[in-house]
Amino acid sequence: MGRRRGRPGRTRRARLPSDAVVVVDGIFLHRPELVGLWDGSVWLDVPFAVSVPRGNARFPGLDPDPDAAANLRYVGGQRLYLAEADPAAAATWILDNTDLEHPVLT
Numbered sequence: 001m002g003r004r005r006g007r008p009g010r011t012r013r014a015r016l017p018s019d020a021v022v023v024v025d026g027i028f029l030h031r032p033e034l035v036g037l038w039d040g041s042v043w044l045d046v047p048f049a050v051s052v053p054r055g056n057a058r059f060p061g062l063d064p065d066p067d068a069a070a071n072l073r074y075v076g077g078q079r080l081y082l083a084e085a086d087p088a089a090a091a092t093w094i095l096d097n098t099d100l101e102h103p104v105l106t
Contacts (some may be wrong), residue, residue, distance in 0.1 A: 027078075030087035043091035045106070048075055050098050 013092050014104075016022070030041065046054075052071055053064035081087065088094055096104040 028081055028085070031081075031085050031088040032090075035090050038092075040092040040094045041090070042095055043087050044095050044097045045088060048078070049106050054100075 008026075026036075029038075030043065048066035052066040052075065056062035056064050056071075065071065066075050094106045096106055
């Protein structure tokens, strides 16, 4: 979807060699309609108490509290996704990324 207007963006098709490795990064990529597209996937497991302050620290003035009103849309959307898609169960690998200096493959 287009970032600013909520409309589909332009798609460019690329021809890749058959042995190419394509890495896709994004949220909600373990939705049931997408799971079959990946040969392998990684779920980064980070609790909201860590991920929200970590992400919001990049932007001055954003509330680090996951339960703050300003974070309800993001956290609520993530909770819905976790409940409906169960991304950890769909992933090939789970990486506990709570500690950026010491991630753990579980």
